[in-house]
Amino acid sequence: MPKLALSALFVALLLPHPIASLAQSAPAPTIRYHYGDNLAWADPSFDDGSWPLASNSVWIPPKSGGFVWVRIHMAWPTATSAPLALRETQFELAPPAEEIYLNGLRLGSNGALPPHAQLWTAPPHLVFPIPDAQLPSSHQAVIAVRAWINPTVLSLDGYASTFTIADTGMQQALAREARYSLVLGQLPFVSIATLLVLLGFALLAIGIAVRRRELLLFGILLIAGPLQGVLYQLSGTRALPLSMWLFAPLMTALLCIVPVSYVEFFWYAFRLGGRRWKLALQALCVLSALALLPMMLASRLQLSARFDTISAGAGMLRDVLEASAAAWAMQTRRSQRWLAFAIFLTPAASFIALMADYFAPRRWSALADALFNDFEVTGALLIAAILVRRAWYGWRSGERLRAELEAAREVQQRLVPAQLPVLSGWSLASVYMPAAEVGGDFYQVLPQPAASTLIVVGDVSGKGLKAAMTGTLVLGALRSMAKQHLSPAQILSSLNAQLAADSDGGFVTCLCARIGADGNLILANAGQLAPYRNGEEIQLESGLPLGIAPDATYREFSICLAPNEQLTFLSDGVVEARNAGGELFGFERTATISTQSAEAIAAAAQEFGQEDDITVLTLTFSPAPNLVEASHA
8 A cells, every 4th residue: 555666665764874783881883885896895905995984874875886885994892602593673774685704714695696587675694693703812803894786776876785693593582583573663654554454354254245346356455465565565675585586576556556446446336438448457456566576686886776766667557647637526425425425535645655755855755645544545435335324225226126025926926826737628837937027927826607718928117026916906807807707808998997097107917717617718808918729829909008098998809729729928027038148038939839838938048148027827728528528510
């Protein structure tokens, strides 16, 4: 979450000059420095009298190639005994790569110098044991430090390092204590970052539970952002020793994830179009992050400076675009003004901090960094609060909707008979497959006088509880009319008049048929799909759906089925099934399978791609043998 400029990573290196410390009684060491690189300068007999004394800042000009040698003449401690060790104190001020010599002997190094540079965020080694053979005959020691610093990475030029010589065990204990002190100094920052990461995981869990993508995206941000901040802070204060070959890819990956997820979150939260603009902004974010990778790893100063410029420029442009987009959203998305304001805080503060680092005095740069961190945390918490509040209200609305759908399903169970009656001379079979969303399909089989039966198949327009309730009202009226022994056309006309009087814009399609034990049928249709007879659609007048025109009339049609002929009633959920390519099941396929069983027809439509309720009712005329003989006579 800190800004993308890498220069602050090494701000701890930037004290004015190298210093060295000894026991309180020891005289002050003599410290001289020289730019360039020559291994002969490690020789204790080398005359460094012409080198300048380190009294003020030690500048590292770009033309120096980044190499600087520091020679420290100090008194050998007389109160100590072997085994001795040299310890680098105030290591948070050490260069990213250095070699350390004592009286001409190379004791060790931290990292590696060019041309095969291996830089570290903090010195991995602080204590260097001194071989017994190296103990001097005199009481003088010459410490030579060969250091390399990339001037293009640093906002100030210089480094500082101090050394002590003492018992090895004591030196190791003091080194551990120094590391722990630096880590403890970062506890407030790390604690806040940890809370934000935990909040991010909580948002991820909530987002998965309520299926809200904006919560998922911001949860990723709250996890990756603070992790980036912790890595940045611990390495920048030199509390975490990491090789640049590990640190650079980790930081680059987080620097890519955070802004890309941020843009994706912004686009989704405000339902923006312009996919190309979104991809262009995400590409700019990735460019800004990737430009840091070669800069962090480069040992060639010109290459590093070039990528530093690219990264800083891309980062500033990104911040300006993101802040402008958030400002635009505050003006145009008034219902989401607070969310847009919270999003605006981060890029605006990042831009100010980045500008301050490059153009403002150091005291203003530090203040801008502090304000940036405060604004960023405030913005993150504000965004999280807004999103959780939205998720809560969305969950409450979803609970109400789920309760409504459950009630609708319970009502809809009454729209279809639990068990089909046994009819003399007929074989009946039915299948009802509700879609994920409750619809309004219904069918009923109602006994009538003179061994006849009334069959009604229909569909209420709309979905949910309202459609199911309308279907229930239709069935109540149907049962009442069935007792009056009305004809199919009269039933439809009476239903239509009632629905038209109480209509609120909806309608009902309905097919009504009266069947007799001799195979004769009388049908009337009000906008429902015509039934199929032996694979062919019966030519019926469709008629107006119920509830549209109060004075609509309906015609009756008579047919007679021969023994073993099948009549198939279907809802539009069969014809309108749609596959993944958007193709409808259609009337041709429906006609082809209409002679199959109800189970097979429904299964074929469902497998093709169910989108609506599927209702299939088949009637097969199966008269008793004596009725068949009578019909032939």
